Amino acid sequence: MSDQIYHLENRQIFSLTGPDRLNFLQGLITNDIARIRNGGALYAALLTPQGKYLFDFFLYTAGDTLYLDCEKNRATELYRKLMMYRLRSDVEITDDADRLMVISSSRPLEDALSCHQDPRLPELGYRAITGELPEGCVSPGKEEYDHQRLGLGIAEGVDDFIVDKSLALEGNMEELNGVDFNKGCYVGQEITARTKHRGKIxxxxxxxxxxxxxxxxxxxxxxxxxxxxxxxxxxxxxxxxxxxxxxxxxxxxxxxxxxxxxxxxxxxxxxxxxxx
CATH class of the missing domain: 2.40.30.110 (Aminomethyltransferase beta-barrel domains)
Structure with a gap:
């Protein structure tokens, strides 16, 4: 079977740097940033205080930089939301849309800036951040990627989630490793935990x-x-x-x-x- 390498033209990268970059996100997102403190990939969401969906995204650590992989058509909204929460945190958020791109691949990409197995399901292969298209990459590749994603039954982004209405657990984020019930508080945590423990989805x-x-x-x-x-x-x-x-x-x-x-x-x- 030939390699499947797709340029996800609908995705955008933000780079987070500064000593508070991890702690800043830890108090906001549904997952535990400690899981990738020393490297790796994380799937998570940012919710409203009422526990409703706002954004889902991927995070990758590489040295002193934390990369955030989000939907391009909602990147400006996400940036504004993050800046609203930043307050006095010592973190810089840089738009890398003109410099970096997101790749989905059936195998690891050796020359990528960051490349990790998709944290949701192994069957989704690898997600990579690169500065140029790898050899053999299909670009644009969202249609081919969506075929794979839908074949596995996975909801993603605002094509599926309904902003300010859907709950993270309705989007199967627990099964897809996007919610941690043992971490401390985050925005929307109380409603998410209550939904989980009541068992009423x-x-x-x-x-x-x-x-x-x-x-x-x-x-x-x-x-x-x-x-x-x-x-x-x-x-x-x-x-x-x-x-x-x-x-x-x-x-x-x-x-x-x-x-x-x-x-x-x-x-x-x-x-x-x-x-x-």
């Missing part, structure tokens, strides 16, 4: 197979009684992510979405009780 982002043409994002999904049970989010090549009420679906059953049918399925990594 009524909605989830679940993968669906599409029979027919791909409906538009936010198209309602209905059951045989024409009752809305969720909405479609991102999709491609007969695969999509849906935001559904768990109590109203059965995995493997067919539902309507416009003129097409959608069939929810449960990946091996997803921990969710089926409501039958």
């Amino acid at each position: 009524r909605r989830r982002f679940v993968p669906v197979k599409i029979e027919g043409s791909l409906p538009a994002p936010d198209s309602p999904i209905t059951d045989d009684n024409d009752r809305e049970i969720g909405q479609l989010r991102s999709g491609r090549d007969g695969m999509a992510i849906a935001y559904v009420k768990l109590e109203n679906i059965e995995f493997g059953r067919s539902y309507s979405c416009g003129t097409s049918k959608v069939i929810p399925w449960k990946p091996d990594w997803m921990k969710v009780e089926e409501h039958v």
